[in-house]
Amino acid sequence: QSEFSYWHNSGANFDNLKAELDRLKDERESIQRRVSEAERKSEKIEEMVEKWLVNANKRIEQAAKFIQDEEAANDGRCLMGLFPDWFARYQHGRKAETEKxxxxKLREEAERFDNRISYPTIREDIWLNIIGVYGMGGIGKTTLVKEFARRAIEDELYDMVVFSEVTQSPDIKQIQQEIAEKLGLELSEEAEFRRASRMFERLKNEKKILLILDNTWKSLDLGTIGIPFGVEHRGCKLLFTTRDLDVLIRMGSEKNFSIGILNEQEAWRLFKIIAGAYVENRELKSTATSVAKACRGLPIALTIVVKALRNKELPEWKNALQELQMPSETSFDEGVPAEAYSTIELSYKYLGKQLKETILLCSLIAPTSIMDLINYTMGFGVLKLEEAHNKLHAWVRQLRDSCLLLVDGSSKFFSMHDVLRDVAISIACRDMNAFVVRNKNMWEWPNPDALKKYLAISLINSRINDIPEGLESAQLEFLLMIPNNSFLGPNIPENFFKGVKKLRVVALVKMLLSSLPSSIYLLVNLQTLCLDQSILRDIDIAIIGKLKNLKILSFVRSDIVQLPKALGELTKLRLSDLTDCFHLKVIAPNVISSLTRLEELYMGNCPIEWEVERANSERSNSSLDELMNLPWLTTLEIDVKNDSILPESFLTQKLERFKISIGNESFMPSQS
Structure with a gap:
C-alpha cells in the first residue's frame, strides 16, 4: 500500500484485521481438534504442525492485544477533538495491515497441511507384533502405509522395511521373492517349504524389521511364506492392509486402525492441492466445491475426478457434477469416477453370493433399519424368520467390517457411503435389472418395453407422480416407493398392480393413501407388505386379508386406527409390526388368535383398549388371551395399562425376545 492509503484506510484495515483474526482462530481450533484426535489415537504429530500452532498462538495473542489497546485508546484526535491526529492514524493503519x-500468511500455511496433521506410529512394545489398517477400497490405505514406511526408514525406527503387495489371489512365491530381494537373499529353490525355511532363518538375523503386506484379502499362513512372528522373533513386526476387519482378526492382529473418509474441509484441501489455484477462480469455485462434495470424502474419487477435470471449462465441470449426482451404469463407464467404480466393484466381486445380494438390496433401501432389511429379505423367500435375524445381522456386520456399510452404535440402523451406494446402485441396475430414482423432483417412468425387464423398482425421496394406470412387468418382484412429501401423495390407480403378479415385496412408505388399489388382491405371490409411516386415515384395509400368502405385514408409525376382522384370514403371516401406531385402539376380536403361524408381534406404543375375556360375553376389541393361542410366537412387544387385564400365566410364556410394558414398568429378558 502507499503511505497515504495507510492513513486513508486506517478504519478499514482495522476491521479487516479483526475479520482475519477470527478466521485464523477458527483454523487454529480446527487444527487443534485434529491434533487432539490424533493424540488420542497415539499418532505422532507432524513437526511443522506443532510449530504452526506455536506461531499461531503467538500471533493471535499479539493481534488481540493490539486490537484491545486500539479500542481502549482515544479516537486518535487532539486539541480537544477538533483536529485528527494524522500521524497516529497513519501508524495504526499501517500496523493493522501488517498484522493482518x-x-x-499463517492461515494459508495451514491450508497446505492437507491431511498431513499426524501419522500412525508403532509402539515400542515388544509384545506388539502384528497391526492392521483397514478401510474401503480407494480410501488411501496403501498411500498411508507407504508414507509410514518412508518415515520409518527416515527416522531409523527399523533396520529394514520391506513392502509386498499380496493381492486377491496370493502368490506365495512372488511374496517370498519380493521380501528376499529386499534382504539380498537369493532363493533358487523351487519348493515353497524350502524357500520358506531359508527366508525364516534370514529374517531372524534382522534385529528390527518391519514387513508391510499390502492389499490382503484373506488370512495368510505366515509359516508357509517363511515369516517368523511372535515369540519366534520379537523384532519382526508385521503391518497388514485390508478391506475387511475380519481378515485382521483371523491373522491375530493386536492393534487395528480404521481409515475413514475425509471430512468436508479435508476433502476440499486435497481437492485444491491436486487441482491447483485454478479452482479458486470466481466463476468456477462454486461448481468445483459441489463436485468435491459429491465425491463424499473418498480420496480416490476426489483424485480421479479432479485430474479428469483439471483445466477444463465450466460446462464440463457442470456436466461432471450432474453425472456424480445421478448414478447410473453409463455415468461410471464414461469416465468421471471410473477408478472409484472399479475399486469398489472389485470389493463387491469378492463377496460371497449372499453378501452380494445383501449389499445390492441395501443399496436400494438405505438408509434404513436392519428390521426393514429382514422384512424385505423375507419377501424373497430365501430364509426362515429366525434364520433371517441371525444371518442378516451377521452379514451386516461382515459388510460393516468390509467398510461397505455404515452401522450406527445401536446396530439397529445402517447406511452406505454415498459414492459406494451409487456404485452399488449401478451394479444393481446392471445385474438385477433395477430401476432406481433417488432425490429427484423431475424424472420419468420407463417406457412400457423397458419396464417389462425390471426385477426391482426403488423410488426414494423423490416426487412420485404420473403413476401409470397399470404396471406391466412379468418380472417385477420388488417395489419400494418413498415420496419426498407425503402430504402430496400420489393417487395410485385401481389397476396399478394388474400386470405385476410376480411381485413379492411391496413397500409404500410415507405415503398419503386415499385407498388401496383394488388390484392389490391379484398379488398372489406377495410375501411382504409394508405401509410404514403412511397416512392411511380411515381407509378400508380389509382387502389386505385377500393376500393369502402374506408373511410380513408392517404398519410402523402409520396412523392406522383399527385392524379389521378380514386380517384374520392371513393364516400364513409370520411377522406383524405395529410399533408406534399411536392411533391404533381397536383390533377386531379373534384376529390375533387366527394368525396361528405368527412368530413375531410388535405392538410397542400402541394404545389398544384391550378387553378381558368373559364367558357368554361378546367383545368389540381384542383380548390378551388371544396371544396365549399362538404356538409359534417367539417375540412379543406390547403395552398394557395395568396388570389387571393380563391373563393368568401370561408372563410365563416361553418367549425368546420380549418387551412387555405394564403402566410405567417394562419387562425384558435378562442379558446373559
Whole structure:
C-alpha cells in the first residue's frame, strides 16, 4: 500500500484485521481438534504442525492485544477533538495491515497441511507384533502405509522395511521373492517349504524389521511364506492392509486402525492441492466445491475426478457434477469416477453370493433399519424368520467390517457411503435389472418395453407422480416407493398392480393413501407388505386379508386406527409390526388368535383398549388371551395399562425376545 492509503484506510484495515483474526482462530481450533484426535489415537504429530500452532498462538495473542489497546485508546484526535491526529492514524493503519498480512500468511500455511496433521506410529512394545489398517477400497490405505514406511526408514525406527503387495489371489512365491530381494537373499529353490525355511532363518538375523503386506484379502499362513512372528522373533513386526476387519482378526492382529473418509474441509484441501489455484477462480469455485462434495470424502474419487477435470471449462465441470449426482451404469463407464467404480466393484466381486445380494438390496433401501432389511429379505423367500435375524445381522456386520456399510452404535440402523451406494446402485441396475430414482423432483417412468425387464423398482425421496394406470412387468418382484412429501401423495390407480403378479415385496412408505388399489388382491405371490409411516386415515384395509400368502405385514408409525376382522384370514403371516401406531385402539376380536403361524408381534406404543375375556360375553376389541393361542410366537412387544387385564400365566410364556410394558414398568429378558 502507499503511505497515504495507510492513513486513508486506517478504519478499514482495522476491521479487516479483526475479520482475519477470527478466521485464523477458527483454523487454529480446527487444527487443534485434529491434533487432539490424533493424540488420542497415539499418532505422532507432524513437526511443522506443532510449530504452526506455536506461531499461531503467538500471533493471535499479539493481534488481540493490539486490537484491545486500539479500542481502549482515544479516537486518535487532539486539541480537544477538533483536529485528527494524522500521524497516529497513519501508524495504526499501517500496523493493522501488517498484522493482518501475518495472520493471513499463517492461515494459508495451514491450508497446505492437507491431511498431513499426524501419522500412525508403532509402539515400542515388544509384545506388539502384528497391526492392521483397514478401510474401503480407494480410501488411501496403501498411500498411508507407504508414507509410514518412508518415515520409518527416515527416522531409523527399523533396520529394514520391506513392502509386498499380496493381492486377491496370493502368490506365495512372488511374496517370498519380493521380501528376499529386499534382504539380498537369493532363493533358487523351487519348493515353497524350502524357500520358506531359508527366508525364516534370514529374517531372524534382522534385529528390527518391519514387513508391510499390502492389499490382503484373506488370512495368510505366515509359516508357509517363511515369516517368523511372535515369540519366534520379537523384532519382526508385521503391518497388514485390508478391506475387511475380519481378515485382521483371523491373522491375530493386536492393534487395528480404521481409515475413514475425509471430512468436508479435508476433502476440499486435497481437492485444491491436486487441482491447483485454478479452482479458486470466481466463476468456477462454486461448481468445483459441489463436485468435491459429491465425491463424499473418498480420496480416490476426489483424485480421479479432479485430474479428469483439471483445466477444463465450466460446462464440463457442470456436466461432471450432474453425472456424480445421478448414478447410473453409463455415468461410471464414461469416465468421471471410473477408478472409484472399479475399486469398489472389485470389493463387491469378492463377496460371497449372499453378501452380494445383501449389499445390492441395501443399496436400494438405505438408509434404513436392519428390521426393514429382514422384512424385505423375507419377501424373497430365501430364509426362515429366525434364520433371517441371525444371518442378516451377521452379514451386516461382515459388510460393516468390509467398510461397505455404515452401522450406527445401536446396530439397529445402517447406511452406505454415498459414492459406494451409487456404485452399488449401478451394479444393481446392471445385474438385477433395477430401476432406481433417488432425490429427484423431475424424472420419468420407463417406457412400457423397458419396464417389462425390471426385477426391482426403488423410488426414494423423490416426487412420485404420473403413476401409470397399470404396471406391466412379468418380472417385477420388488417395489419400494418413498415420496419426498407425503402430504402430496400420489393417487395410485385401481389397476396399478394388474400386470405385476410376480411381485413379492411391496413397500409404500410415507405415503398419503386415499385407498388401496383394488388390484392389490391379484398379488398372489406377495410375501411382504409394508405401509410404514403412511397416512392411511380411515381407509378400508380389509382387502389386505385377500393376500393369502402374506408373511410380513408392517404398519410402523402409520396412523392406522383399527385392524379389521378380514386380517384374520392371513393364516400364513409370520411377522406383524405395529410399533408406534399411536392411533391404533381397536383390533377386531379373534384376529390375533387366527394368525396361528405368527412368530413375531410388535405392538410397542400402541394404545389398544384391550378387553378381558368373559364367558357368554361378546367383545368389540381384542383380548390378551388371544396371544396365549399362538404356538409359534417367539417375540412379543406390547403395552398394557395395568396388570389387571393380563391373563393368568401370561408372563410365563416361553418367549425368546420380549418387551412387555405394564403402566410405567417394562419387562425384558435378562442379558446373559
Amino acid at each position: 498480512e501475518a495472520l493471513s
